[in-house]
Amino acid sequence: MTATQPAIVNTLTTGRLPKWAPWALLAGSWVVMSAVFALMSAGGGGDFNIALAIFLGTVLFDVAIFVIAYLVEGARQAKNRLVTSLVATAFIIALLPLISLIFTVLSEGLHRFDLQFFTSSMRNVVGEGGGALHAITGTLLITGMATLISVPVGLLTAIYLVEYGRGPLARAITFFVDVMTGIPSIVAGLFAFAFFALVLQDPGIRFGFGGSVALSLLMIPVVVRSSEEMLKIVPNELREASYALGVPKWLTILKVVIPTSIAGIATGVTLAIARVIGETAPLLIISGFTASMNYDLFSDRMMTIPVFVYTQYANPGSDVQAYLDRAWAGALTLILIVMALNLIARLIARIFSPKLGR
Amino acid sequence: MTTAAPSVRAKQRPADRIFATSTVVAGSLILAALAAVAVFLIAQSIPALLVDPAELKGSPSSFWAYVAPLAFGTVWAAFLALLMALPVSLGIALFISHYAPRRVAQGLGYVIDLLAAVPSVVFGLWGIKVLAPAVTPLYTWLTENLGWIPLFTPPVSGTGRTILTVAIVLAVMIIPIITALCREIFLQTPVLHQEAALALGATRWEMIQMAVIPFGRPGIISAAMLGLGRALGETMVVAMVLSPAALITFVLTGSQNPSTIAGNIALNFPEAHGVGVNALIATGLILFLITLVINSIARIVINRRKAFSGAN
Structure with a gap:
């Protein structure tokens, strides 16, 4: 007996993106942008700018999630997902200067963070x-x-x-x-x-x-x-x-x-x-x-x-x-x-x- | 025989009087200090207004010709900073109050507060040594491709020490202030309004649009004004990053930038003497009045809101 049973359809999740989709998209966008920048720095010289790669990758993610959600879930859900991703983007934008600042201060400040710095003045x-x-x-x-x-x-x-x-x-x-x-x-x-x-x-x-x-x-x-x-x-x-x-x-x-x-x-x-x-x-x-x-x-x-x-x-x-x-x-x-x-x-x-x- | 019971009054001890009076004195001292700020700044400004303007730095035609580019630069830089900081801060505040999982939201708030803990002189050092070189290629691209927009008129600054760089650093510095206030206000939104919107089938964004934003609008406005006040008075970033000139221009990426009042004071005060000191104090008085007005308006709006919401 091989009566083909139709697969049970969960009506609550049809037409919705799976839960992991935004995360996978975000990681994917970062990887893509990093790859583009790595190729550019390898081909045309210049430094590999990780901050710009992360930033543009996040922007790419914003666009991608909107388009995909629009195709799968419809206009209202797409707008919702767009705002969600934009809000997260704002948070990442604020983190970039903080991380850059702390990293720079640590790496540049440690050169002279020694005993002499704390035991002498600038006299003469x-x-x-x-x-x-x-x-x-x-x-x-x-x-x-x-x-x-x-x-x-x-x-x-x-x-x-x-x-x-x-x-x-x-x-x-x-x-x-x-x-x-x-x-x-x-x-x-x-x-x-x-x-x-x-x-x-x-x-x-x-x-x-x-x-x-x-x-x-x-x-x-x-x-x-x-x-x-x-x-x-x-x-x-x-x-x-x-x-x-x-x-x-x-x-x-x-x-x-x-x-x-x-x-x-x-x-x-x-x-x-x-x-x-x-x-x-x-x-x-x-x-x-x-x-x-x-x-x-x-x-x-x-x-x-x-x-x-x-x-x-x-x-x-x-x-x-x-x-x-x-x-x-x-x-x-x-x-x-x-x-x-x-x-x-x-x-x-x-x-x-x-x-x-x- | 007394017929009516005398009203019982607490015994007034001398120590009670002394303590109560000292608290009143301390409180009045604050008001006196604020008044003294205005009085002494005015007293020291008067010589600058009376002197022959040729003795001022750069020999302007009048004191007001000396102040005008500085006042313009102050407002222009703060406005640009607010333009960049407000959308980002709103996003972060919404992210923390309505999007992030509740368990990590508090921690994310601390991370943003870390930005507020960084001293301004460190921001200045970072702006000139890290940010300015990083954005110079972008400025070059902007002037080459979008030079027809008046904001990006060539020639481009070779060092990145432009008013746009200053505005970016200022934006980073006022983001935590605006975020903290907006976060508090968004968290006060009545839960019933939000749940009603969600129950009617609204997506989360539609709920925020319908319930959270209208409720928080006065708060958002005053938070923005407080951030503006901070950006207007910020000194060290401007003094360290900007390459200043005495002119009024809207160009964002050139090497000739209008300085700000605060930055101008910090750069010129150590070497100033005679009436030059008075002129700088007079510009400081103008800055004080501008920020006083903006802060007062913002506080009045916030305080009125408190009465509305029934939060207290």
Whole structure:
């Protein structure tokens, strides 16, 4: 008996592309474009540009998936697939510069990422050698001072907004703190310069403390926003329990509200430091640049890592490569510091946050 | 014998007063600082407006002739950056909020936030050493084949240090800002609206078109404006990548590019003296006012939205 049974047709999947189809198409497009580029670089010389190959391969995929889906699934599904692939393309486009940047900073920065770089300044150095010790101490001093200014002001403002503030003053502060997050960093530097040049009557003033003031202007709104969010999520029951025991309001805030939210506040402060530690423009204006060590925030020019990177790039001597190598090493140092701060912030949030579950 | 019970008031301790007052002072200090920024910038700008313009850099006919190319360059570069960044950011935000599997979405968000963590001076170094050489062949091709479009009028820049390169780097820098805001807004879309659209047979794109985009439109606009504000004030990339000239031109790929206010300040401030310093501060004041207006509008739109959505 060989009565041919018709194959059972799954009506849910007919007329649809199989699930693996987009992935296979994407991989296929990348391979095709890479092959084209490899042939071109083999035939016509020139370098093999992997980023461009990936990018054009993704574009090819966008077109291919639209055409194939249009033929198999119809116009509406094709449009849906096109948008899906375009959205994924956007993500890949954003990844390309990130990967390229990290790769370049690592490969170029490691040339001079040595002991000498961290143990010597640029004093009397022309050409090779030298290091960024003066810039690293400068960054630590200026950013530390900025943190000392910003954290009390920012935290007290956040407490005001959450615990005390009602009415027009609180609304004005909330609004202008938001607006302040958008102040261009160079304007903060110009303000610090204009302020101290007028107050101290020195039209060419350059000193580290001014840099701290400029950075505080950028840092305070970030601290206020993050602390405010953290204070808001402290449960009201804790405050009420404390009041019920007869504890005054200020002690309730100091002993109950802040300890409960301290992990979140510390995370916010660390992220704020990470944000301002890479600022270049304000420090270029008010702290200036120098080749020597300077431990005094209140007199003379003070170098910082971002400005170090900029000046090494912008004012090279006769041996350009030595200066560029130092610039890249400085960039690598800066990125490592920022990444470390971000990591610390996440660790603080994870380890010290109050355990609410039982 | 008291007839009416006296209303009980909490005892005001001195420590309570001191603490409350110090928080008010801290809050007011922020408002005072913002006012001080405006006051001191204005005070230091006045000499530049009163001086004989011949003493300014490049001897322009007036202070405004000095500012005009810079203001144009600032707006032009930021506009180009926004033009490139907005579609990409919308795509990424949708990808993270509605397309990526939920388990990896959070991680992808962190990856984009990494872009925001890179200091601007590193972006500048990357722009001049990696991006500019990489795009130079493309610019050559554009001027040779599309030179009849005014944007690509030859001659081409030999170094790639053009305003288009600057705009690309600026776009990369503002993508994480716009993405983060749009992502938050898209995630707030009422789930019922989305499920209703899907239940009626809409594809995912049709659902986004009908439910997510209309809901998020004000948020998208203000996110774009905040990104624009950041691009307007970005300094180091312009100072490092652009080869500047004092002129107004729309050409994207030439070697003569209008500089921006922020970039011009960073390049000239270290060597400036006398009234030159005041002129630079005056341009900074203009930049401050432009960004202040744009940020305020964006914040007002966002805040109004909060009241609508009932998210708070």
